[in-house]
Amino acid sequence: MKYPSGVNKTYEKVKNYSNRGMTLESDINNSNEFYLLNNIAVIYKKPTPITINKVDYKSRYDAKITEAYFKTPSTTDYNGIYKGYYIDFEAKETNSLTSFPLNNIHNHQIDHLKKIYNHGGIGFIIVRFNKLNETYILMVEDLINFLNNEDRKSIPIDYFKKYGYLLKENFNPRIDYLKAIDERICKYGKS
């Protein structure tokens, strides 16, 4: 595998914890760990946003949250930096065989990705079709094109095949999604 420097390197492997499933989220977390360990990129999943109502302070260092609620996220789940670019994305799984239902992504998350694009960042969604075992990246500019030109409430898989990038599953990293970003940068340059 060749990375920017053009030198074949030996990469640090990411530990596999047995309690991890093979969900899209765990695959992305695994890939992000790989990128971090090998000094390729710094990308993290954001913590789940919650509203904390009650906290029990047993001691100064032992606080227990006893009442909290999940909040609707205002942004996407993942962001970070790669080759100086700001990276921002959301990852979703679907059991549909034919299309990705848009109600899987909040409108304000799409708005957020548009803003990222307008400010010169790289925004995208990663969608896994569970039953087909296929995972695609779709850049925000192609997502916007779809939304501007279609009234449909779901994106057909053919649109992903045509405008997206199929992500192959590997061992380390499990899905090398930054490779698709490299291709994109090479092909179209940056906004």
Add this chain to the structure above:
Amino acid sequence: MKYPSGVNKTYEKVKNYSNRGMTLESDINNSNEFYLLNNIAVIYKKPTPITINKVDYKSRYDAKITEAYFKTPSTTDYNGIYKGYYIDFEAKETNSLTSFPLNNIHNHQIDHLKKIYNHGGIGFIIVRFNKLNETYILMVEDLINFLNNEDRKSIPIDYFKKYGYLLKENFNPRIDYLKAIDERICKYGKS
């Protein structure tokens, strides 16, 4: 106030909520809202990282977290994008009159900021000296210089005065910290 385009604009004002204190965090959140509303930058505070142990599912849409614990954050509190640059920082207050104690920032947060710098991002800390009512930005490169050359466990305020930027308090945004970033970009360019 002049922004990149060189055009004097009328800016959207950020609502002031009465339940907000004038803490550094609320000042930064206010500024980030201002930047977002006026299409200047997209910068958010990350949610507090917690480990969720128990959740009561009363109904599908009404989940109550009944047991959770605070986690040590692996990154900083704020990140986002400005003029295409990846922005990443941590904000801290101190009651000291003379120096900023380094035990206010976790080592892995400093390591994280170093990585951001190495990947071409803009990393910094914002430190408020509460009793002096002075708030400074210190870029990660100057923070690293201090750590490499000094054995002290706190950064004297004179170091902030010499290498940092004093942030004046305004009404909208409350602290215009991106102005200091502009100055920095103009002066030294980007890594």
